[in-house]
Amino acid sequence: MRVQVVEHPLIAHKLTQLRRKEAPSNVFRQLTGELVTLLSYEASRDIATEPVEIQTPVATTTGTELSDPKPLVVPILRAGLGMLEGMTAMVPTAEVGFLGMARNEETLDIITYAERLPDDLTGRHVFVLDPMLATGGTLVESIRFLKKANAAKITCICLVAAPEGIDRLREGVGDLDVDLYVAAIDEGLNEKSYIVPGLGDAGDRLYGLAE
Template sequence: MRVHVADHPLITHKLTVLRNKNTPSVIFRALTEELVTLLAYEATRAVRVEPVDIETPVTSTTGVTLSQPKPLVVPILRAGLGMLEGMVRLMPSAEVGFLGMVRNEETLEPTTYAERLPEDLSDRQCFVLDPMLATGGSLGTAIEFLFKRGAVDVTAICLLAAPEGLAALEKATEGRDVTIVLGALDERLNEHGYIVPGLGDAGDRLYGTV
């Protein structure tokens, strides 16, 4: 498993505003989209492309286009949905699928309650969107779900992660082609499984249900 923590002052600045408990939902949503676009730039460095011949106003030349089958973007509902617009802004021709997952707040174990994905993901590159990598349970389950459908490599984009979640995810995805792109790696998890210092419940703050 490869882990890339983005080191850019604009990303750190935007994360600082997200962390602030007084930041309203409308600003939180806008900044989340902006952050995902910045992180997606790093996450798509290895996206597969193929050569294409084109005519410019001056001459003939060869460029590149996204390879077939097109990448699949998979937000984990509900919080991952707030990251989708920022991702497709950078890669508008990608296809989009959805996974609905919920964490039991007592056991911290994830449950999949909905999915809308192609049945066959053979030879597909997948990009999973999940704002918080806390215990690693939900993201690990989602990634394994995609590989079982035939995906060849999976890149996850998260705003924040805890070291415990990264360690659990690395163990769960051993032998798989997985990349994790993070806005920041935080200190730890607290006794309730929340990232510290974190930013609270991303879904609640995105949709104003705090």
């Protein structure tokens, strides 16, 4: 597994604004979309392409277009849904699937409660969207789920990650072809398994439910 912290002044600035406790949900949603667009620019560098001959107003030329099968974007419900627009702004021809996974706050077990994906992901490059990589349980289970459907390559995009989550992800994916792109690696987890300093509950903040 390869881990890439995407360093850019705009990413650092927007992440700082996103972290602010006083940021209202509409600002949080906007900043999340902008951050994901910037992260997905880097995360899609090795996306599969092929040459194509086209006609411009002036001449015939050879250009580049995305290969088939097209990439599949999979937000992890519910918080990952807030990242979808930012990703599809960069890759508008990608198809979209959904995984609903939740962490039991007492046992920390991961429960899959919803799934809407193509039956066969053979040859597909799948981009998984989840704002927070905390314990790593959700992403590990998501990757296992996608690999069972024969996904060829998996790229995970998170806003922030904890070292504990990255370690668990490394252990969980083994030698699978997985990349992780994040805006920052934070200090670690607190006693409730929340990322510190983190963003708080990204889902609640996206949808106006934060206290």
